[in-house]
Amino acid sequence: MGTVILDPFTVTLALTSVMLLLMIVIYAIVLSIRRARTSQFSEEMYIGGEGEDILSLKVPSVLALYWGIIRRSWRRAFDILRGAVHSGVLNEWYSYMNIWLSLLILLSIIAIVMSVRIR
Amino acid sequence: MDLLLLVVSALLFPGLVFLTSLALFSEWVYRKLTARMQNRMGPSYTGPMGVMQPFADLIKLLFAKEVKRQRYAAIGLAEIGLIISISSIVASLLLFPISPLRFAAPYDIIVLIYFYAVWHTIGIIIAVLAYPNPFTVTGLSRLIAITVVVEPAVFISLLIPVLLASNIGCAPQYSILCTAAWSWRLWLESPASFIAMALGLISVLIASQAKLGLKPFDIPEAEQELIAGHITEYSGTMLALYNLSHDIKLAFTALMVVYLFLGGPYPYRHLSTAGILLLIVKYLISLMILTVIRSSFGRLRIDQGLNIVAKYSLVPSIIGLMVSLIETFIL
Numbered sequence: 001m002g003t004v005i006l007d008p009f010t011v012t013l014a015l016t017s018v019m020l021l022l023m024i025v026i027y028a029i030v031l032s033i034r035r036a037r038t039s040q041f042s043e044e045m046y047i048g049g050e051g052e053d054i055l056s057l058k059v060p061s062v063l064a065l066y067w068g069i070i071r072r073s074w075r076r077a078f079d080i081l082r083g084a085v086h087s088g089v090l091n092e093w094y095s096y097m098n099i100w101l102s103l104l105i106l107l108s109i110i111a112i113v114m115s116v117r118i119r
Numbered sequence: 120m121d122l123l124l125l126v127v128s129a130l131l132f133p134g135l136v137f138l139t140s141l142a143l144f145s146e147w148v149y150r151k152l153t154a155r156m157q158n159r160m161g162p163s164y165t166g167p168m169g170v171m172q173p174f175a176d177l178i179k180l181l182f183a184k185e186v187k188r189q190r191y192a193a194i195g196l197a198e199i200g201l202i203i204s205i206s207s208i209v210a211s212l213l214l215f216p217i218s219p220l221r222f223a224a225p226y227d228i229i230v231l232i233y234f235y236a237v238w239h240t241i242g243i244i245i246a247v248l249a250y251p252n253p254f255t256v257t258g259l260s261r262l263i264a265i266t267v268v269v270e271p272a273v274f275i276s277l278l279i280p281v282l283l284a285s286n287i288g289c290a291p292q293y294s295i296l297c298t299a300a301w302s303w304r305l306w307l308e309s310p311a312s313f314i315a316m317a318l319g320l321i322s323v324l325i326a327s328q329a330k331l332g333l334k335p336f337d338i339p340e341a342e343q344e345l346i347a348g349h350i351t352e353y354s355g356t357m358l359a360l361y362n363l364s365h366d367i368k369l370a371f372t373a374l375m376v377v378y379l380f381l382g383g384p385y386p387y388r389h390l391s392t393a394g395i396l397l398l399i400v401k402y403l404i405s406l407m408i409l410t411v412i413r414s415s416f417g418r419l420r421i422d423q424g425l426n427i428v429a430k431y432s433l434v435p436s437i438i439g440l441m442v443s444l445i446e447t448f449i450l
Contacts, residue, residue: 002121003296004220004221004223005224006222007225008227008229011214011222011223012233014222015210016210018210018213019206019207019209019238021126022130022210023202025130025135026206027198027199033181033182066260069261069422070264070267073425110444
């Protein structure tokens, strides 16, 4: 039993080697089980039940689906932001930019103070 | 460092064998509890009270069922992806005090994030993309959308106990080992610390529910819409590995909550009867909370799911982190 105190880099390397050891062991077990049990029976089948010429036209890409989801779920936040920036009044645009830059300055001050305190 | 102890820790306790057993037991607990909540029997016949049923399911998938080849499938790649996702979680268990050989380093919370979030997610994505299909593609896009919101919530909430524990002087700073040993004191340390821990606990439980893909966040699998979403094409060994990976993630997440938020067996020792009992009780409580949430809700739509995670997990975790920053650097 024991605790090994190292630096983060060495811990990462040690745990990566543990992960590799585990991968080799699990892969050996899986390979020994799987080899005899692979079925070629349904290789030509496609689970959508459609021919490939139809499927290749109808399926949107992962990226398009992802952005679709993000756009739908963040639409409200986007509308609020657009309403704030694109009101057509120059003063509102100035105040929006001021708020945003103040937030950035505040965050940077917090980061500097934290780094000084941690040191 | 004792190499034999390292191998035993990685493969037996608390490594592969122990975590697999714990994962299968956890699956039984949550299946049984869900069934009782829904007025069903749940697993009943295999072993006492059906406790061996998840093990029997695993054996059946491994030894009795075939792996169906799909036209464009890369079976080897899918297996490697799933094995990466399992082994990254098992390896990160060596950062926790439950292991006989424990690794610790200053700032090793980053190492936990590297294994628990980065490698695990990469493994799952490799495995899913190895079986191209309209349903898997749709499931994966939903999975990635959820991951993008959930992972920040999980890790902001994990930062809370780590930050607070380092503030009261535990060493090595910002490490999992010292946070796990000191987290029970954080609840009693100060009112601000209590508030931050409570917000972190709520946030991590909701985010874990989404990370594990349990209801109401089982959106990537969505049976009625996508057949089985990102795991539609899996069968035999592949499905067994995916289920095992999911159960191991469930067990690890519950253990992580127990150690980093509920204090593990402390103030008792690991090898004392009181310590072991306390650890088991806390583990079952965190598992029960995840199960009760799972059994009480229906599936949400993807945009509803993202909004719920952002509202009830991401925002509380950010507030909790701010409270703990105030506690650490100002008070």
